[in-house]
Amino acid sequence: MKCNSYDDFFRNFANKTKLRIIMLLKNTPMSVNELSEKMGEEQSKVSHNLAKLARCSVVAVEQQGKKRIYSLNKETVLPMLRLVEKHVKKNCDMRCKQ
Amino acid sequence: MKCNSYDDFFRNFANKTKLRIIMLLKNTPMSVNELSEKMGEEQSKVSHNLAKLARCSVVAVEQQGKKRIYSLNKETVLPMLRLVEKHVKKNCDMRCKQ
DNA sequence: ATTTCATATGAATAAGATTTCATTAGTGGT
């Protein structure tokens, strides 16, 4: 199945696990295991989440030996994050996280 | 309560009802009833959804007589929508809606 | 061909979000 509506797309950012993955991939592409370890989360959980991110092209995959390296679609995601950051600074609570 | 994390913020776009409200407010500010009628949705549903949008400053409210007029925070929302539109055009399925 | 490492998948469960329905609370007019 594919990402085929705006809300589908935004769901990839409306969840802490996915957002954490996104933040980690901002710096460098990683395999599922690497992510899993850095996050202290189960492999399966990370994999399920990556699947959703991938089907909306928020991340891309590339096979490298046994590993599958996931990387962020920076073209869309970075400006997106910048927008929100700005918004939050301007409008949101001091208690804002992240 | 206030919008205090990125995922909180994005949840306002990760749902068809909220997105419909946003789209309607793009053109013109409206009262709860007006939205409710245009959408063919219950007043209470619209109100609940507006409350969430408002607490993240995605919309703003202004009292006008008995009515409360909701308007879109265009500064954040318009560029956001543009980004997604572009992303969807480039990456997503032909079956893409909206 | 077998083993090992790496990841994906499916189904059941758990968690979370949205909607509904009934009710309450404001605002202005009479």
Added chain:
DNA sequence: ACCACTAATGAAATCTTATTCATATGAAAT
């Protein structure tokens, strides 16, 4: 003060999404 109109609220029910756990699949090495 009362009425009509407009909108907000709370709790229960429903719907959706995420997580977990067990298992399957794929890729390379031996």
